[in-house]
Amino acid sequence: MRVNTMKLAVVVLGVFGWSMTLSSATQVGLGDKVLVFPYETDFSFVALIPQKEMGLKAFTLCMRVATELPEERQIILFAYRTADYDELNVWREKDGRVAFYMSGDGTFFHLPPLTTFRTSLCLTWESRTGLAAFWVEGKRSTYQVYKPGHTIRPKGTVLLGQDPDKHLGGLEAVQSFVGEVTDLNMWDFVLSRSMIQAWHYGHKVPKGNIFDWATMEYELSGNVMVVDDD
Numbered sequence: 001m002r003v004n005t006m007k008l009a010v011v012v013l014g015v016f017g018w019s020m021t022l023s024s025a026t027q028v029g030l031g032d033k034v035l036v037f038p039y040e041t042d043f044s045f046v047a048l049i050p051q052k053e054m055g056l057k058a059f060t061l062c063m064r065v066a067t068e069l070p071e072e073r074q075i076i077l078f079a080y081r082t083a084d085y086d087e088l089n090v091w092r093e094k095d096g097r098v099a100f101y102m103s104g105d106g107t108f109f110h111l112p113p114l115t116t117f118r119t120s121l122c123l124t125w126e127s128r129t130g131l132a133a134f135w136v137e138g139k140r141s142t143y144q145v146y147k148p149g150h151t152i153r154p155k156g157t158v159l160l161g162q163d164p165d166k167h168l169g170g171l172e173a174v175q176s177f178v179g180e181v182t183d184l185n186m187w188d189f190v191l192s193r194s195m196i197q198a199w200h201y202g203h204k205v206p207k208g209n210i211f212d213w214a215t216m217e218y219e220l221s222g223n224v225m226v227v228d229d230d
Contacts, residue, residue: 031214042173044222045161055154058126067179071096076163082156107146138200186210
């Protein structure tokens with residue numbers, strides 16, 4: 001397995017009034033690659049650069065994820081934050097449930113546990129009805145109604161591996177992600193059941209118009225590795 005370990009000089013940037021440490025080099029494309037977060041840290045993350053502004057009234061977010069962290073350990077799976085709000089955060093909670101939050105209280109789902117073996121995980125939501133669901137291995141959870149009429153705000157920062165603190169961008173090791181992430185894609189609409197199932201099985205689907213794994217722009221910081229998807 002060929003490993004590309006990034007040890008880059010970093011710069012401290014003020015982003016929307018809070019501080020983050022970001023890599024100074026933007027890279028493009030993660031096709032046939034896996035992001036490995038090998039250790040619990042308060043400094044390792046990947047910043048994702050969206051292809052379009054994330055002012056959203058609907059979305060589908062998909063990724064393949066694996067972790068050996070115990071179920072009682074909280075894990076951040078995806079974090080999108082603007083200056084004052086956690087616009088879209090996806091968590092595995094301490095009780096094992098998976099939840100997502102949009103600018104306030106979240107909604108919680110009982111899903112099959114995340115394990116050392118890769119899980120295909122998708123999340124869909126649309127503002128008009130508020131219908132939200134997780135999809136595991138192409139199978140949909142029960143719908144929940146969550147924040148109908150809400151709009152996700154644009155001009156934020158997306159991180160994998162860490163949850164940025166509200167005030168200073170301070171990161172907490174006890175919430176960090178440890179494991180592997182690959183094939184993360186995001187659309188500004190709700191994919192149909194057939195499209196989500198096609199993505200799960202590795203078939204061709206429309207490219208994510210917010211994030212497309214194969215052409216993704218991203219920045220690495222800390223102990224994150226990019227490895228071949230063997």
